[in-house]
Amino acid sequence: MQGVSRHGRGTITEATVSRLPLYLRSLVGLAAEGELTVSSEGLGRAAGVNAAKVRKDLSYLGNYGTRGVGYDVEFLIYEMSRELGLSRERAVIIAGAGNLGHALANYRGFEDRGFPVVAFVDADPRKVGSSVSGVPVHGVDELAHLVEGRPGCIGIVATPASGAQSAVEAFVDAGITSILDFAPGLVVVPDGVTVRQVDLALELQILSFYAQRTDVGVLESAESSSR
Amino acid sequence: MQGVSRHGRGTITEATVSRLPLYLRSLVGLAAEGELTVSSEGLGRAAGVNAAKVRKDLSYLGNYGTRGVGYDVEFLIYEMSRELGLSRERAVIIAGAGNLGHALANYRGFEDRGFPVVAFVDADPRKVGSSVSGVPVHGVDELAHLVEGRPGCIGIVATPASGAQSAVEAFVDAGITSILDFAPGLVVVPDGVTVRQVDLALELQILSFYAQRTDVGVLESAESSSR
């Protein structure tokens, strides 16, 4: 992909965008420790990223550093939050009030970071009207109404795989353009809609690949001491 | 990173490794629909990847295709499973028997895809000895014993952020080298240990960035019909 065009200077690439939240997380930590400024070196150490990359990434946001000193922690938090669209809260609506949905609704980390879970929607009429950890369960037909007055809210798909495509379509029809999808399988969306998929079993399979290499290494080292 | 060296032909790159499970998922779906062979075009469509990339990725595994025909679905499933180290089950141990841990233990998708959740470990002595959805909760000190006789098993960190580093260390000390980490924050591991981090709030922040671009577009299109 070719980078995301922007208001200010040139473009921010995908790779950079996906690291900004990482920096933000680290900066908040540094601020909590009372640090007033931080160098690219220091921020890199905190975020697990090398210093040159930090500088290049931050340079996309503007010239916020001071040569010989570093970056002002609070100021950078402010600018980065703005860039990430975190200046205001974004409501989260979860499709699928099952196990995973419950866990997500209970997860404090969302609300804490400005993403309050405001509602479930579920296709099962028996669940509609109930409420889970204080979050009400609505019918899918109420989605448009839920989105109203909550511009820029985010949808989470926590349905079984079979329900994912229709959940996504319901979100899109209701005007939601940012979706986090936990269901395995391909979903098709129109242009202008962003979907990020988190497939947990798929993560385990990737780990399995690397684990196997270790397995082999262990077996090998029983015979020789090869790497 | 520089690619993962291999037994057979050259190397498989990181990017390719992370797509293999995607192909596998699609192939299993195709097999269930009774497809016997599939072209790179068809597999790409099913996996959401372009055909040239599919061919290049698969060529790392070997010359498994037939010109003019495509790939044998069952055979490719077999070879890919082997490559991913899925020929045998890999037990999963979850650190942290909280909300998220519960949801993960209940998630059928793990067991179904060859990753049975065999145990929790938790630092809270009040939880030790109990069991959640049929999965027993052990003390951290029992970890080494749990890993014994389960080579190549995988650890999942589902603790609060504050407990993540020590959970990871406990896993590593017990001989686990593949870890899926749901806690936000940097964890440090020795060489030879693979950690994949899934930070849910971070995913939402990335979505927020793209959502903001849409927001702006909406505001703009109230004045002009740009875009």
Place this chain on the structure above:
DNA sequence: TAGTGTGAATTTCTTCACAGCG
């Protein structure tokens, strides 16, 4: 003929290295 396998071209991402500023 349809579709693989792969060199070569292209694009994207990372890292280097250093001029220049506070």
Place this chain on the structure above:
DNA sequence: CGCTGTGAAGAAATTCACACTA
């Protein structure tokens, strides 16, 4: 001097395009 900001170099990943073959 210390550290940013950035061109330029390098590496990795993607895409093109086509020779080749079952």
